Amino acid sequence: MLFTVSVVVQLPAHSALAGPLSYSSEQALAPGTLVRVPLGRRETLGVVWDAAPQPDGAQLKPVASVLEGIAPLDAAWRHLVGFAAGYYQRALGEVALAALPPQLRELDAAQWQRRLQRKSRKAEAATEAEAPPPQPTEEQKQALSRIRSEEGPFLLYGSTGSGKTEVYLRAVQEALAADPHGQALVMVPEINLTPQLEERFVARFAPAFGRHALVSMHSGMTPAQRLASWLAAHQGSARIVLGTRMAVFASMPGLRLIVVDEEHDPSYKQQEGARYSARDLAIYRGRLESRHSGQPCRVLLGSATPSLESWHHSRPAAEGGKYQRLAMPSRVGAGRLPAVRLVDMGQQPRNTQLAPQLMAAIGARIARGEQAMLLLNRRGYAPVLACGSCEWKSACPHCSAYRVFHKIDRSLRCHHCGFAERVPRACPECGDVDLAPVGRGTERLEEHLAQLFEGIERPGAEGEDRRVRVLRIDADSTRHKGALEEQLAQVHAGAVDVLVGTQMIAKGHDFRRITLVAAVNPDGALFSSDFRAPERLFALLMQAAGRAGRDASQGAVSEMWIQTAHPQHALFAALRRHDYPAFANDQLAERMQACMPPFSFQALVRADARTQQAAQAFLTQAASTASELPGADQIVVYPAVPTAIQRVANVERAQMLVESASRGALQQFLAAWQAVLHSTRRDGGIEGVLRWAIDVDPLMV
Numbered sequence: 001m002l003f004t005v006s007v008v009v010q011l012p013a014h015s016a017l018a019g020p021l022s023y024s025s026e027q028a029l030a031p032g033t034l035v036r037v038p039l040g041r042r043e044t045l046g047v048v049w050d051a052a053p054q055p056d057g058a059q060l061k062p063v064a065s066v067l068e069g070i071a072p073l074d075a076a077w078r079h080l081v082g083f084a085a086g087y088y089q090r091a092l093g094e095v096a097l098a099a100l101p102p103q104l105r106e107l108d109a110a111q112w113q114r115r116l117q118r119k120s121r122k123a124e125a126a127t128e129a130e131a132p133p134p135q136p137t138e139e140q141k142q143a144l145s146r147i148r149s150e151e152g153p154f155l156l157y158g159s160t161g162s163g164k165t166e167v168y169l170r171a172v173q174e175a176l177a178a179d180p181h182g183q184a185l186v187m188v189p190e191i192n193l194t195p196q197l198e199e200r201f202v203a204r205f206a207p208a209f210g211r212h213a214l215v216s217m218h219s220g221m222t223p224a225q226r227l228a229s230w231l232a233a234h235q236g237s238a239r240i241v242l243g244t245r246m247a248v249f250a251s252m253p254g255l256r257l258i259v260v261d262e263e264h265d266p267s268y269k270q271q272e273g274a275r276y277s278a279r280d281l282a283i284y285r286g287r288l289e290s291r292h293s294g295q296p297c298r299v300l301l302g303s304a305t306p307s308l309e310s311w312h313h314s315r316p317a318a319e320g321g322k323y324q325r326l327a328m329p330s331r332v333g334a335g336r337l338p339a340v341r342l343v344d345m346g347q348q349p350r351n352t353q354l355a356p357q358l359m360a361a362i363g364a365r366i367a368r369g370e371q372a373m374l375l376l377n378r379r380g381y382a383p384v385l386a387c388g389s390c391e392w393k394s395a396c397p398h399c400s401a402y403r404v405f406h407k408i409d410r411s412l413r414c415h416h417c418g419f420a421e422r423v424p425r426a427c428p429e430c431g432d433v434d435l436a437p438v439g440r441g442t443e444r445l446e447e448h449l450a451q452l453f454e455g456i457e458r459p460g461a462e463g464e465d466r467r468v469r470v471l472r473i474d475a476d477s478t479r480h481k482g483a484l485e486e487q488l489a490q491v492h493a494g495a496v497d498v499l500v501g502t503q504m505i506a507k508g509h510d511f512r513r514i515t516l517v518a519a520v521n522p523d524g525a526l527f528s529s530d531f532r533a534p535e536r537l538f539a540l541l542m543q544a545a546g547r548a549g550r551d552a553s554q555g556a557v558s559e560m561w562i563q564t565a566h567p568q569h570a571l572f573a574a575l576r577r578h579d580y581p582a583f584a585n586d587q588l589a590e591r592m593q594a595c596m597p598p599f600s601f602q603a604l605v606r607a608d609a610r611t612q613q614a615a616q617a618f619l620t621q622a623a624s625t626a627s628e629l630p631g632a633d634q635i636v637v638y639p640a641v642p643t644a645i646q647r648v649a650n651v652e653r654a655q656m657l658v659e660s661a662s663r664g665a666l667q668q669f670l671a672a673w674q675a676v677l678h679s680t681r682r683d684g685g686i687e688g689v690l691r692w693a694i695d696v697d698p699l700m701v
């Protein structure tokens, strides 16, 4: 007897087929079974989805093989994937297959068998037990007891250094202790932050559970490592998964706890393909897992500067809040938050890089053997190179952006398309040799500091060691594998006096000797057209401030310096008081007035084309019938506009914003509009349109 099975596969983009395909099989295959099936001329990995009715008389192709020895993906996982595909307006097969490790897609049945039979080569290396875990503080105890007794989701709103990680560790401990098959998923925004988190989790859990009980999942791993981690999580031998946003799709049959650290971080939003928010999916997944397994799966979001969405959701239940807010305002060990000092750059000579009073303060820190950290969110030497005699500037020929001057290799590099050239000897327009950098990046700041410190000796040091040691950490300095770890180790070991870097150094790191942090030029974000820019700036500055004074035994009062031409700005006033709630409530009031998220829901449709005109014409035409679509009476469709950087790599980009006070109406509308977008692309007769995509809940508008 032959069975019909419906199988989800990855179809070519914009394929006419949608949804699962039907195949025949000699076995009745359970939903979630991994199979290989013929598709056109090739064979591809698929997931058996829920049963489909037998189409009359259809000659179905048979399933080619079943991946034996691997349990079917469970209903909660399939439900999560189905939800994500629907919500983010992507094909089911695309989301399902992208959620599986790439190597799994490539192995045929025979290779798969060999893979399964291969003995795990890993020795179960003995791990040293960490020093006994610290006694939780009163605030930590409070938070943990609520996580134990309430349902959540929880927003752990804890100052930088309040010991949020210790709460995660203990919450994980309790989740695993409550159920011998229980599993926990812990997500961090950036791959850079995984090694140190991993270290703390390994130290805490490897002695009791074995090293193999913890696995990582992030894009820096080899395909073989990713497959191994995925299998361990799927089979349940991994009790703890630590990962970046992709880990939200990990198959974890015993999932009892999901932690999202630094939940406000934009890195949780995928910016291509299915543009999902791992933070939002974590909330949804927690509910799903609880429903499917009948056992609670808690979700714990943590941040010192929560996203305004999460802050709003965690308002008191009486006001409609859905999350439980757990506050931990105090720093562990009484290391106080830094005193915030504003330097009015309007009072400084033009082009001042570092105000003299800031330099003096840095010098004083060095003299005491402490460290300083300077934040400048722009890598390279200068954002623009310009001619002194004519109008020439280092524009990228392929993008509507300037190429950045990198002095180290004397190149002009476009940070959008990657186009790079050696710096010309003379102006390409007028031949003048007087080409000058405009503005500054981390490289230039590093050079400036080295000049300022030349001839200044560190007290108590000898020989070469007397020089002040400046280290730059940014995407350029850490390009090579292992470079970041090595550079961070230098900072931790005290082999660095002044650390210069981009936002990379502001997040999460538990630096113990930094007592002064300075934001060199944060003003750009104050007047951005993106309504989320102030939120991101405030979070970044609070995070940066949080790197200072983490060790009270240092004794010194720590400082956060801010160089700004707008010292009166309300954002800085709130920052000065470390008053996130005041800032958040102000912003929320503004957003409510303007009907912006979280008081409305948005989606962007982006189009790429050979000309800006074509990109906009495509969007405009697709929107011409929008008013007839379901949900349209509750939707506002804005006109098509160029994106902030409208040309990248010779492709013109336009976008159209769609907004509604009702998430349901927006979803309904988008689902119907997708078909219109497809047919406009196919039959609309507009030349030169390359691609389009929907971004639901976009972060950059």
Ligand code: ADP
Pocket: 134, 135, 136, 137, 140, 158, 159, 160, 161, 162, 163, 164, 165, 166, 332, 333, 510
């Ligand atoms: P956060 O993630 O909130 O910034 P961490 O979890 O990194 O803070 O904790 C800050 C520091 O305090 C760490 O060095 C951590 O080991 C220490 N710590 C956390 N909880 C306790 C505690 N209950 N007792 C003593 N030290 C603690």
Ligand code: ZN
Pocket: 387, 388, 389, 390, 391, 392, 427, 428, 429, 430, 431, 432
């Ligand atoms: Zn010139």
Ligand code: ZN
Pocket: 396, 397, 398, 399, 414, 415, 416, 417, 418, 419, 648, 649
């Ligand atoms: Zn470019």
